[in-house]
Amino acid sequence: MIRIFLIEDDAVIRRMLEKIINESGLGEIVGQANDGIGVTIDQLYGVDVILIDLLMPGLDGIQTIKGLQAEGFTGRFIMVSQVENKEMIGEAYAQGIDTFIQKPINRLEVLSVLKRVADHLSLEASLYSIRKSLQILDIKGKEQSGFSFTNPASYGMAAYEQSTLEQKIRQLMLQLGIAGEAGAPDLLLIIQWLMQEERGNQLRELQLKELYTQILHKLHGNLNEQLIGKEVRAMEQRIRRMVLQAFTHLSSLGLADYANPTFEHFAPRFFDFQEVRLRMKELESGEKNTKCRISVRKFLSAFLFEAKA
Structure with a gap:
């Protein structure tokens, strides 16, 4: 559950947002303010997301965001506004807001935005946990090979490259609609392992189960065959569900707008485009399940290529 702070000068809108959030169970309101003037970093301890009005008397939303970021707040911002001025909206995005909620308030839009942000935060937590595990593994590997940390600059560059890769992977996940999927951390592990080991060509040579087994052995060490088999099956199921979600997400984008740039590119x-068209027809007829065939190997290969680009 995400922790939310409201900054909105309209008391009616504050009450509406509070009611929607409390009833949804997606988050909890931990504080409120009717303008940005009196809000300080001390009031935002543990806050994940700030819902903030763009136009407020005294100190507007953009000025408030700048001030809170300068004080060290690193959480997310969601702008609440009915402004249609493209320059103001562009400035808000440049300042780091995640998205807009348009006024008048629409319950479904609020829930959709909050669910997306909650998924992003959950993914970030998973990525952080995996990154720490990979760093430990990397350090152990360097120690075993006689690596010395006498040149911290080179290690810092490796950490920077790793961070940049994670950002690209996360962005791809968001575009494919799989950021909140249980298989997202597995996908991160696979892509990082393939790129670090320079084994991208092994996607053509290895059986996927063998690929998953090698990654799990590196992550967990020497597990017995029974445990490894169980973990491989669980990873296999998570990844397949995630790939199916990406398949359905892209198909739904194409159904809504055939010229959608995300749909056109990805x-x-x-996926096999004939299968995508079949899935679009299934969605159009209201079918939740699919008879389409998808290739996990093709998906992983394409994802690796996009991450490298």
Whole structure:
């Protein structure tokens, strides 16, 4: 559950947002203010997301965001506004807001935005946990090979490259609609392992189960065959569900707008386009399940290529 702080000068809108959030169970309101003037970093301890009005008397939303970021707040911002001025909206995005909620308030839009942000935060937590595990493994590997940390600059560059890769992977996940999927951390592990080991060509040579087994052995050490088999099956199921979600997400984008740039770019690269068209027809007829065939190997290969680009 995400912790939310409201900054909104309209008391009616504050009450509406509070009611929607409390009833949804997606988050909890931990503080409120009717303008940005009196809000300080001390009031935002543990806050994940600030819902903030763009136009407020005294100190507007953008000025408030700048001030709180300068004080050290690192959480997310969601702008609440009915402004349609493209320059103001562009400035808000440049300042780091995640998205807009348009006024008048629409319950479904609020829930959709909050669910997306909650998924992003959950993914970030998973990525952080995996990153720490990979750093430990990396350090152990360097120690075993006689690596010395006498040149911290080179290690810092490696950490920077790792961070940049994670950002690209996360962005791809968001575009494919799989950021909140249980298989997202597994996908991160696979792509990082393939790139670090320079084994991208092994996607063509290895059986996927063998690939998963090698990654799990590196992550967990020497597990017995029974435990490894169980973990491999669980990873296999998570990844397949995630790939199916990406397949359905892209198909739904194409159904809504055939010229959607995300659909145009990714659908033919990640999947057989004939299968995508079949899935679009299924969605159009209201079918939740699919008879379409998807290739996990093709998906992983395409994802690796996009991450490298």
